[in-house]
Every structure is written in C-alpha cells, then in structure tokens.
Amino acid sequence: MKKRLTAMIAVLAVALLAACGSGNHESAGTTSATPIPSGTASASAKEPVEIVVVSQVGPDGTETRDPIWDRVEQNVPGVKIKIVWATDSTTNKQNQLIAAHTPPDLIRGGDVYTTQYGDFLEPLDSYLEKIPEGMNAYEGAIMKNLKYKDQTVWLPLNYNIGLLYYNKKLFDQEGLDYPTNDWTWDQYYEASKRLTKYDSKHAATQWGSETTFGWWGEWLTWVREAGGDFMKDGKVVMDTPEAIVGLNGFLRKTRGEDKSGPQPGESDLGGFAGGKVAMVYSGHTGNFATYNKVAGLQWDVVALPRGPGGSRGAELAVDAFGLSSSSKHKDKAWEVLKFLTSEQGMVGDLSKNGAPVVLKSAMERALAVPAEQRSNPASLENIVTAAKEGMILPADADFVHMAINIAQPEIDLMLEGKQSPEEAAKRITEQANSYIATR
Amino acid sequence: MSRMKEARYFLAFLAPWLIGIVVFVGYPIIHSLYLSFTDASFLKMGMEHGVGFKNYRTALLHDVNFGRALVNSLWFSVFSVPLVLFVGLIGALLLNRKVKGKSIFRTLYFLPSLIPAAASVVLAKSLFEPQHGFINTALGWFGIQGPGWMTVSDWALQTLVINSLWGFGPAMIIFLAGLQSVPASLYDAANIDGASKWQMFRNVTFPMISPVFFFNLVTGCIGSIQTFTQSFTAGGAMGSPGGSTLFYVVYLYAVAFQSPFRFGYGSALAWILFVIVGIVTLLNFVIGKKYVHYDN
Numbered sequence: 001m002k003k004r005l006t007a008m009i010a011v012l013a014v015a016l017l018a019a020c021g022s023g024n025h026e027s028a029g030t031t032s033a034t035p036i037p038s039g040t041a042s043a044s045a046k047e048p049v050e051i052v053v054v055s056q057v058g059p060d061g062t063e064t065r066d067p068i069w070d071r072v073e074q075n076v077p078g079v080k081i082k083i084v085w086a087t088d089s090t091t092n093k094q095n096q097l098i099a100a101h102t103p104p105d106l107i108r109g110g111d112v113y114t115t116q117y118g119d120f121l122e123p124l125d126s127y128l129e130k131i132p133e134g135m136n137a138y139e140g141a142i143m144k145n146l147k148y149k150d151q152t153v154w155l156p157l158n159y160n161i162g163l164l165y166y167n168k169k170l171f172d173q174e175g176l177d178y179p180t181n182d183w184t185w186d187q188y189y190e191a192s193k194r195l196t197k198y199d200s201k202h203a204a205t206q207w208g209s210e211t212t213f214g215w216w217g218e219w220l221t222w223v224r225e226a227g228g229d230f231m232k233d234g235k236v237v238m239d240t241p242e243a244i245v246g247l248n249g250f251l252r253k254t255r256g257e258d259k260s261g262p263q264p265g266e267s268d269l270g271g272f273a274g275g276k277v278a279m280v281y282s283g284h285t286g287n288f289a290t291y292n293k294v295a296g297l298q299w300d301v302v303a304l305p306r307g308p309g310g311s312r313g314a315e316l317a318v319d320a321f322g323l324s325s326s327s328k329h330k331d332k333a334w335e336v337l338k339f340l341t342s343e344q345g346m347v348g349d350l351s352k353n354g355a356p357v358v359l360k361s362a363m364e365r366a367l368a369v370p371a372e373q374r375s376n377p378a379s380l381e382n383i384v385t386a387a388k389e390g391m392i393l394p395a396d397a398d399f400v401h402m403a404i405n406i407a408q409p410e411i412d413l414m415l416e417g418k419q420s421p422e423e424a425a426k427r428i429t430e431q432a433n434s435y436i437a438t439r
Numbered sequence: 440m441s442r443m444k445e446a447r448y449f450l451a452f453l454a455p456w457l458i459g460i461v462v463f464v465g466y467p468i469i470h471s472l473y474l475s476f477t478d479a480s481f482l483k484m485g486m487e488h489g490v491g492f493k494n495y496r497t498a499l500l501h502d503v504n505f506g507r508a509l510v511n512s513l514w515f516s517v518f519s520v521p522l523v524l525f526v527g528l529i530g531a532l533l534l535n536r537k538v539k540g541k542s543i544f545r546t547l548y549f550l551p552s553l554i555p556a557a558a559s560v561v562l563a564k565s566l567f568e569p570q571h572g573f574i575n576t577a578l579g580w581f582g583i584q585g586p587g588w589m590t591v592s593d594w595a596l597q598t599l600v601i602n603s604l605w606g607f608g609p610a611m612i613i614f615l616a617g618l619q620s621v622p623a624s625l626y627d628a629a630n631i632d633g634a635s636k637w638q639m640f641r642n643v644t645f646p647m648i649s650p651v652f653f654f655n656l657v658t659g660c661i662g663s664i665q666t667f668t669q670s671f672t673a674g675g676a677m678g679s680p681g682g683s684t685l686f687y688v689v690y691l692y693a694v695a696f697q698s699p700f701r702f703g704y705g706s707a708l709a710w711i712l713f714v715i716v717g718i719v720t721l722l723n724f725v726i727g728k729k730y731v732h733y734d735n
Contacts (some may be wrong), residue, residue, distance in 0.1 A: 095700070098482050116482070116698055203570075214679050264680055265587025267570040398699045405504055405693060409682030416591055416681065431503045438497040439701075 048073075048080040049332045052104040054093045056086045068345065075344065076335045103324040105333040106340075110154060110320040111145040115397040122323040123151035127334050138358045142318055145392045154320035155341040156358035158285075161387045162221050162314035163301040164188075165272060165280035165287070170195055170206070179279070181385055183305040185225070185249060188281075192253060192260035195278035203267075208260030209253060209279045210272055211415075216403045219411050220315065221282040222250040224391055227309020231394035236402065236432035239425045242309055247414065247421035249307065253281075254415060264416050273297065282314065285356060285383070292376055301377045303386035316390025318358065356383050398439065402432045475707040481700035494707035505708070507682050508690035509715070511596060511670075515686065516663040516719075519603035524655055527610030532644075534611070535618040545615070552608030556668040563602040564589055564673070589673055592681030599669055599684060610655045617651030618644065646732040653731045657723050664716055667692070687712055 058064045069081040086093030090108055097103050098120055109117050131137075138156060146154040166179050176191055192208030199205050212218035220230055228243025230236060237243065254263045262268050269276040272283070273294050280287070282304060291299055304312045321340055327333045339345045343362045357363055363384070371378045393399055407428045414424040475494055479487035498505045530548050534541055551559070566573050567588035575585030588598045621644060629639045645652070670678065670686035676693035678685020691712070695705025 092696075095482060095696075099484055101484075116700075119483070214675065214677070264592075265569050265590040400698045401693070404677045405685075405690075408677045408679070409507075409685075412679060412681035413592060416593075418592070418681070434501050434503070438493075438501045439699075 048078050049329045050080050050082045051106065051329060051333050051336050052082045052084060053106045054086050054090050054097070054104050054108065055083045056090050056093075061087070068340070071345070072336055072339055076332070076339050079332055079336055081336075101326075103326060105324050105327040105329060106337060107322045107324055108320075109322060110156070110318040111392050112317050112400075114146070114148050114153065115395055115399075117322065118148035118153060120325055121148065121153040122325040122327070122330060123148075124153060124155065124323065124334075125151050127323075127338075128152060131338065137360060139360060139363070139387070142316070142358050142387070142390075145316070145318060146320060154318070154322045155337055156318045156320040157341060157346060158319050158357045159387060159390075160284045160286055160315070160317040160319065161356070161383060161390050162217075162282035162284060162304055162312075162316075163280075163383065163386055164304050165283040165291075165299055165301050167272065167275065167278050168298040168300060169275075170278040174278075178300070179302045179305075181303045181382055183302070185305055185307055188279075188305045189253065189258045189260070192279060193258055196260040204262070204269065205276070207262060207269055207277045209281050210268060210277050210283075211254055211261040211263070212282065213264065213412070213415070215408065217284070217315070218282045219247065219250045220403070221304065221313040222246040222307070224313030225249070225304070225307025225309060225311050226313075227307070227311065229394070230403065230407070231396055231399070234396070235436065236429050238407070238432070239429040244421050244425050245308060246313075247411075247425055251414060251421055255417060264412065272299075284315075284317075288377070297376075299376050300379050300382075301386075302379065302382045303389070311391070312386065312389045314386050314390050316387060316392055356380070356387070398435070402435060406432045406435060471706040471709060474703050475710050477703040478701075479703035479706070481695060481702045484702070487703060490703065494704045495711065497704065498707055498711060504682070504685065504690055508678070508685045508687045511678070511683065511685055512664050512666065512687040514596060515600060515603075515666060515670075516660055518597075518600045520656065520659040520663050522600065523603060523607045523610055523659060524652070526604055527607040527655070528614050528652075530607065530611040531614035531618055532640075534615055545612075548611060549608035551605045554605065556606075557672045559605045560599075560602060560669050560672040563598065563605075567598055589684075590680060592683040595674065595680055595683040599673055602669065603663070610659065613651055613655055614648065617648035621647040649731045650733060653723070653727045656727075657720060660719050660723060661716055664712070664719065 053069070055066060055069075063083075063085050065083060069083065072081055073079060084093060084097065084104060091113075094104065094107055094109075094117075098107075098117075103120055107117055107121060142156060142159055143152065146152055146156060164179055164183070168178065171178055171191075174195055176194065179188070179191065195206065195208040196204065197206040216230075223229065223238070223243045223246030226242045226246035226249060228237070228240050228246050230238060230243075238247075252258050253261045268274075271277055272280045272287075273291055275294070275297055283301075291297055304314050306312055321337050323330060323333050323337055341359065343359055343365075346357050346359060346362050357366075366374075367380055367384070371380075374380065377383070396402075410419070410424040410428045410431075413419050414421055419427075474487065476489055476491060477487035478490050478493075534545055534548070538544070554562075567575075569575055569585065569587045569590055572585075572588070574588070578585040586594045589595050625643045625647070626639060629643050634642065665688050666686055667688040670684050670689045671692070674680070674684030674689075676689060676697060678689065687708070691705050691708045694708065695702050
C-alpha cells in the first residue's frame with residue numbers, strides 16, 4: 001500500500017511538472033515569459049544554427065512570417081530563424097524573455113531603448129572593424145546615437161524624424177505657398193490660422209494643424225525649438241524661460257487669437273488622413289504608410305520651422321537591431337544582423353513603410369530618383385535636412401516614465417486651460433526632480 | 440481502512456492543489472513581499488539589492504502619481520459601487536415581481552455584463568464622443584450642450600463611473616436570488632399588520648437580503664479598487680486626460696512592467712494596496728455588524 005501511495009504521489013508530481021513545463025514556445029496565444037532555447041550548442045556542424053528573434057503577430061492575430069526572415073535564411077548560410085511571436089508588442093515580449101534570462105539572439109530597439117537594453121547588448125565595435133565599410137556605411141550623425149558606454153550596440157535600419165507634413169490640396173485651395181525648410185514660427189502660425197475654417201456655429205470644418213495629445217511628440221518639439229529641453233545634466237529643466245516659451249508656443253495654436261488646432265474635447269475632423277487638416281506639426285516618418293493608403297491625399301513634408309531658440313527641435317529616433325550579449329551564437333547572429341542592415345536586407349523595410357534608411361548607399365539610391373517619379377513624400381531631401389539637426393531623447397532610463405506619467409498629465413491640464421504654461425512647467429519640474437531624487 | 444491510510448489518501452489527492460497553491464500563489468506572494476524591500480528591476484531579476492523601507496517611503500511621501508492614482512481609484516469605488524448596488528437592487532426588485540417575459544428581461548439586463556470590460560469602454564468612448572457621440576447628440580435634441588466626457592479631465596472619471604453600470608448584472612442576479620429566498624409568510628404577516636410597501640422593504644426585504652447586500656458590497660469594493668481594464672482602455676498608462684483616469688493598479692502596472700520596470704517599487708505598491716483593501720474590507724465588516732441580519 002505504501003509503495004502504491006508513493007508511486008501515486010510520484011505520478012502526480014511528474015504530471016504537475018509536465019503540465020507546468022508544457023506549451024508551445026512559439027504559441028501566439030500566450031504572453032508569458034516562456035524560456036526559449038537559444039539554439040542548440042551541441043548541434044552538429046551540418047545542422048543550421050537557430051537564431052531567435054521576436055516578431056509581432058498580424059493585426060488579425062495570425063502568425064505571418066515576414067519574408068525578410070526567408071531572405072535571411074537564403075542569404076546567410078547555416079542559419080535558421082526561430083520566431084517567438086508577440087501578441088501585444090515586440091517590446092513587451094522581448095522584456096519578458098530578458099526577464100526570464102532567455103533573451104532572443106537579436107533584440108529589436110534603437111536609441112530610445114539604449115538605457116533600457118544597454119546591459120543586455122553585445123558591443124559591436126569589434127565586429128564593425130571586420131567589415132570594409134565599417135561605420136562609414138551609415139549616416140554618421142545617426143550612428144553616434146547608437147552607443148552605450150562608448151560602444152556601438154545597435155545597427156540601424158531606418159529612422160524617425162519629426163517633420164512638418166502638409167496637405168497640398170488645402171494649401172492650393174487657399175492660394176498659399178507650400179511650407180519651406182526656412183519657415184519660422186510666425187509663418188507657420190499665419191498659414192495654420194488661414195487654413196482653419198469654421199461653420200456658422202463656429203464649429204471647425206477645417207483645421208490648420210493637428211494637435212498631438214497624450215505623449216511628448218509635439219510639446220517637446222516646441223520646447224526644444226524655443227531653446228529649452230526636458231532634461232539637462234540629469235535634472236528636469238522644464239521651468240527654464242526657454243522651455244516656457246516653447247509651451248506657450250504649443251498652447252498658442254490651440255487657444256486664443258491664433259487658434260488653428262483642436263483643443264481636448266474638440267473633433268480632430270479625422271486628422272491629417274481625413275483630408276480636413278492642413279498640417280501635422282512634428283509628424284513622424286512612421287506615418288508615411290498610413291497616409292499613402294488614403295486615396296487622393298496629396299501630401300509632402302518639410303523640416304520643422306526654427307523656433308526662437310534657433311533649433312528645429314525635431315525628435316530623431318532610430319529603429320535598430322542589437323545582438324544579445326548572452327547569445328550562444330554571436331557570430332552567426334552578427335551575420336544575420338549585418339544582412340538585415342545591409343541594402344539587400346533593407347529592401348523589405350523600404351517597401352513596407354517607406355521610412356528613410358540609415359544606410360548611405362540605400363538613401364543615395366532613393367535620392368537619385370527624380371522627385372516627380374517618387375511617391376509621397378516627394379521631397380526626400382527635406383527629410384535628410386531635418387535629420388541632420390535631429391535631437392535624440394534624453395538618455396535617462398526613466399525619461400519615458402517622467403514624460404508620460406509626470407509631465408503629460410500637467411500638459412493635458414494646460415491644454416484644457418486649467419493651468420498656465422508657467423504653472424505646468426513648474427509642477428512638471430518639481431515632481432520629476434522629486435522622482436529623480438527618490439529613485 | 441485505518442485513519443492513517445485515509446489520511447494518506449487524503450493528502451495524496453490534495454497534493455496537486457497544495458503544490459499548485461504553494462508554488463503558484465504562496466511563493467509569488469512571499470517573493471513580492473521580499474522584492475518590495477529591494478531595488479529589483481523587471482529586466483534584471485536576481486540582481487536586486489535591499490533598500491529597506493525606501494520604496495514604501497517614496498510611495499507614501501514623494502510620489503505624486505501614487506496619491507493621484509489612489510484618490511482616483513477610491514473615488515471610482517465610492518461612487519461606482521453604490522451606483523451598481525442601487526441599480527442592481529432596483530432591477531432585482533422589478534424582476535422579482537410577477538411580470539410577463541420576466542426571464543427575457545433578466546437575460547437582457549444581464550447581457551451587458553458578458554461584454555468584456557475593454558469592449559464596453561471602447562463602446563462608451565464612441566457613445567460619449569463629444570461631437571458625434573449618441574449621448575451628446577441626444578442631449579442636443581433638448582438644447583443641452585454635453586461636456587467633453589472622456590476627453591476632458593473634469594468628466595473622464597465620472598464617465599467611467601457611469602460606464603461601470605454595464606456591470607450591474609451579476610449584482611442584480613445575486614440580489615434576485617436573495618429576494619426569492621425571502622419567505623412569503625413574512626410579507627403576509629406584514630400585510631396583515633398594515634405595513635406600507637416602504638415599511639415592508641425596510642423591515643422585511645432588506646433585513647432578509649442584508650447578507651446578500653453585504654456580499655455584493657464587499658466584493659464590489661474589493662473589485663472596484665482593483666479596477667484595471669476600464670482605466671487602461673480609457674486613458675492608457677498615463678491616465679489621460681490630465682491623469683484623471685489613472686487608477687492605482689494601472690499605475691502599479693506602469694511602474695513595474697513598463698519602462699522603468701521598477702519591480703521592487705511595484706511590489707511595494709501592491710502591498711500598500713493589499714493593506715488598503717484589507718482596511719476597507721475590515722470597515723465593511725465592522726459596519727456590516729450593525730445592519731446584516733443572519734437567520735441563525
């Protein structure tokens with residue numbers, strides 16, 4: 001009886017452990033941090049090495065493998081790409097894998113993620129030295145943003161830069177000249193106001209500009225254009241006179257005499273894609289694909305106006321891949337990384353979202369096409385102009401938290417007219433610096 | 440079978456559940472208490488250092504979002520729980536009457552509860568959309584200009600409270616079960632004594648369903664303080680607009696599972712919430728002694 005009981009307990013324990021350990025590692029239905037084997041070290045030389053990457057499921061939840069991974073397998077000998085599917089976001093899935101000490105071999109990120117992932121990324125300088133073009137293959141100004149502790153840790157795919165989008169049709173209807181790279185704030189306000197139309201009940205029927213709510217995308221640009229910034233020397237400095245001028249500039253377009261964009265609670269008329277909004281201030285290159293899907297929307301971009309501080313203030317963010325420092329197959333993973341960031345590898349990226357690539361040769365090829373033969377945006381040169389003066393986000397691990405959870409509520413209240421820019425600036429600075437002091 | 444053998448069988452069959460609760464519930468609870476006294480980061484688990492009570496001091500004395508999120512959650516709880524209980528009780532009283540198609544009404548009133556909370560908020564966003572939403576359009580028919588609802592900080596939290604009425608179905612069904620267990624003889628006796636409808640409700644119905652009311656109140660309070668989905672769907676991790684929809688559990692999630700991944704601090708927030716929920720529940724039990732009537 002005793003033996004039977006022992007056997008029964010053993011069976012139950014094994015069953016329980018088996019139940020805990022089961023599950024498809026590549027299942028789309030789970031968001032748990034399932035350990036993922038990073039290839040098999042003992043695999044024979046003939047067997048391809050498994051390189052683990054994270055990829056997001058499609059909008060309908062299907063696990064659609066991006067053709068880029070097939071191209072990798074065709075072009076990088078001895079490599080098999082294993083995808084871990086992310087159901088909510090690639091970043092969340094990567095975070096879960098890193099937390100479970102089973103990071104993917106290639107980590108998707110960019111300069112915004114450097115402080116977050118820096119300790120888990122392999123320094124790439126020694127790898128870059130082995131290729132003939134080295135760092136020179138990429139736009140130098142952008143590459144300097146991809147370092148952690150003085151070592152390059154990311155290889156870039158494409159970049160996002162804040163731009164001034166404009167609807168050509170609405171400008172033509174109003175008889176206005178298109179914006180140019182040398183616009184000032186006043187020229188912008190004047191055009192935006194002229195392009196704003198109201199009906200007999202004073203409800204807007206056309207906006208001069210969109211207003212970006214809910215994150216730092218626009219207000220930080222205004223602050224930087226005025227010569228201010230969010231952080232300096234590890235402290236939040238939103239209460240400087242320059243930063244306050246920037247917040248006033250942002251507010252000015254949603255309230256008062258120069259109002260030309262919606263306030264909180266007002267209809268955005270479908271946004272720029274809806275065709276009733278003439279401009280987007282500090283729109284990002286990630287919008288290209290969305291706007292190009294709208295039939296009849298004729299649009300283009302210029303660099304943002306310079307503010308009183310002399311800066312364009314445009315946020316520059318680089319989309320990149322890094323190599324996990326705990327990868328068991330660093331050399332093979334490097335080959336994959338090299339291919340992904342090569343011109344051949346970037347073809348997929350270019351065709352998908354049209355975002356400007358960081359690889360010099362690929363960008364030169366795009367610029368060689370005559371403007372009239374390009375799709376929107378035709379003025380690719382303006383993007384290059386904007387990128388040259390792009391500003392990266394503050395390199396502080398808690399920037400996103402401070403900007404979203406501390407600053408944004410105060411900005412919202414400012415836009416609602418519940419507090420002045422001076423009050424918002426003071427509260428943001430006090431609260432964020434108090435947070436910094438206690439972290 | 441001897442008592443010893445019986446005990447062994449008992450333990451053997453209980454083992455899966457016991458192992459499960461120890462491994463998947465007990466251990467995480469104890470571990471989170473440990474983490475709350477460390478600087479643990481979600482991305483750097485196992486590399487934490489002890490920080491004593493720093494996380495608790497930061498939350499209680501320095502973190503503006505802690506106060507904001509706690510006030511929002513308590514505010515939501517104070518208004519949504521009574522509202523849901525009141526509407527649930529009214530619904531149950533009406534459905535307890537002899538009306539035609541009673542079962543159809545029961546089903547209809549319960550149906551919204553089956554809609555996932557996130558979907559109900561998305562639907563509410565559409566209904567309460569300031570310019571073209573049904574609510575403001577309907578108010579416009581009477582010459583009333585509706586507010587900005589979820590898009591302005593003065594109204595966003597109130598809109599979530601109104602939206603919480605979607606979930607009155609379960610409370611109503613439990614009230615209904617309680618109402619149906621009230622003996623008819625008590626109403627007969629009250630009738631003979633000449634009691635009015637209100638007197639019957641106050642002196643017969645409510646005392647008899649008071650345990651059910653108490654159950655709904657306690658579970659409602661615990662659930663509403665821990666509300667996540669409605670807040671997150673409405674205002675994201677920052678509780679837009681103006682932090683007005685930032686609920687406590689959403690803030691905890693934002694701190695621990697999003698950048699900056701402060702798992703230790705998030706654990707401290709979780710334990711503070713545990714204490715708050717414990718105090719609210721204790722208060723409910725103390726007050727409940729005064730009005731809850733048990734047959735035995």
